[in-house]
Amino acid sequence: MERIILHVDMDAFFASVEQLDNRNLRGKPVIVGGTSSRGVVATCSYEARKYGVHSAMPMFMAQKLCPHGIYVPARFSRYREISNKVFDILRDVTNIIEPVSIDEAYLDITNSRFNNGLVAAKHIKSRVLKEIGLTISVGISYNKFLAKLASDWNKPNGIMVIDKEMIPDILLPLKISKIHGIGKKSVERLNNIGIFYVKDLYEMPIDLYTEYFGKYGVEIYDRIRGIDSREVKENRDRKSYGKERTLSSDTQSKEELLQYIDNFSKEISENLKRKNIKGRTITLKYKTYNFINHTRSRTLTYYTNSYKDIYNTCKEILEEENINVGIRLIGVTISSFKEDKIEQLSLF
CATH class of the missing domain: 3.30.70.270 (Reverse transcriptase/Diguanylate cyclase domain)
Known part of the structure; x- marks a missing residue:
């Protein structure tokens, strides 16, 4: 069968929820995300997209494109x-x-x-x-x-x-960037040799697919021919849970960073407990003023979803760091999961 x-x-989910809750925002260019100049756009309404605003765009750029837009903080x-x-x-x-x-x-x-x-x-x-x-x-x-x-x-x-x-006729006029699995760099490489549309890609021999896309080459060859054997998986396991924030201004204050870590740890803990899972690898991430990322991980000897365990581990990591330049982003992640199952003990 x-x-x-x-x-x-x-559709434009975060912005649509804001318009749902506030009638005054309906029909207007709504941009949701970090409201500081260093924030990014999470989602914007279709009215805002007409001006070129899109998700993941730096907020200062969105404000230039759409100065009369309505900018609201996210309410996750x-x-x-x-x-x-x-x-x-x-x-x-x-x-x-x-x-x-x-x-x-x-x-x-x-x-x-x-x-x-x-x-x-x-x-x-x-x-x-x-x-x-x-x-x-x-x-x-x-x-x-x-x-x-x-x-x-x-x-x-x-x-x-x-x-x-409808296959392959409906696919042939599409730009190759529309095909799932073809990334930005691959698009640029293919454009350089004159391949812009699926119809151009369709003519390529299968060996060139593996040359350009590596192990995913055969999958892409199949996809533009309407073939995809992936099943809908009911439980999609996440490898990690995390929270991060770009700060409104750079800081070297560990006390200020700990406030963010405290909030992140509480939210991550609540999320894990809701899903009945525990992790044991805790990672602290920070980005310096010059956009250099630093990640420090610690693997515990036990699994946990406790706020205190997550917070205290990150606090220990942060205390060992020599923060002598401005920090622009801070984040916390937990990984290495197992399901938190309650076992019924045998009487025998």
Whole structure:
């Protein structure tokens, strides 16, 4: 049986939540992120994108492009709350869900109560709009690559089906940067030899794929021919949890850095406890004023999700560091996980 895969993507999610909560922001260029001059854009509304603003852009650049934009700080707890409501709707459609991020997921509805991808997509879109007040875009196809491509086709509030009869014709006019797995450097290298579109790439012999893309070459060769065997995985294990912050001004104060570490440790601990997992490798990261990254890790002899363990370990690491230049970014990460299971002991 041919699989039915949906890719669900919430439209300009953080900005849309801000517009949902504040009617005065609707229809206006809203930019969410660090509000200091050294912050970055987390998400922006489609009204702001018309001016060239996009996620991960430095905030000072966004302010130049869109000086009349409305700049608001991120409220991650609120975004998580709304995200959970959306995912509850998705789970009512199928249990086979692979979250990609807080605002994006793959669904396999092949054996669900819906035997038609378009019907399922319209059902999801209708419920999210009616019950939450947000729009989402949904792509439907027989594999993950094409479903993801389809969800981006008619954004925002879009819906798109890509079936086998449309392959490869629908892919050939696309720029090669649209193909998952082709990074920025590979795009530049291919552009240098006159390959700009999928139709150009399609003509290349398979040996050149491995030459340009290494071990992923065969996958890319298959993808532009509509082949992708990846399954939707219900539990996508994360290798680490972390928090970091670009500071509003450089600092050499360990006391100030410890305040950030304290907040990060609490948030990471709460996150781990919610998911019933523990880690034992704790990493402190900081970036100096001249953009040089420093990471210091310590692996404990036991697994933990305790705020005190995370904080105290980072504090010990920081105390050993010679901070003699300005620090512009501080971060904390925990990794090397195991699931925190409660075992029932045998009476015998």
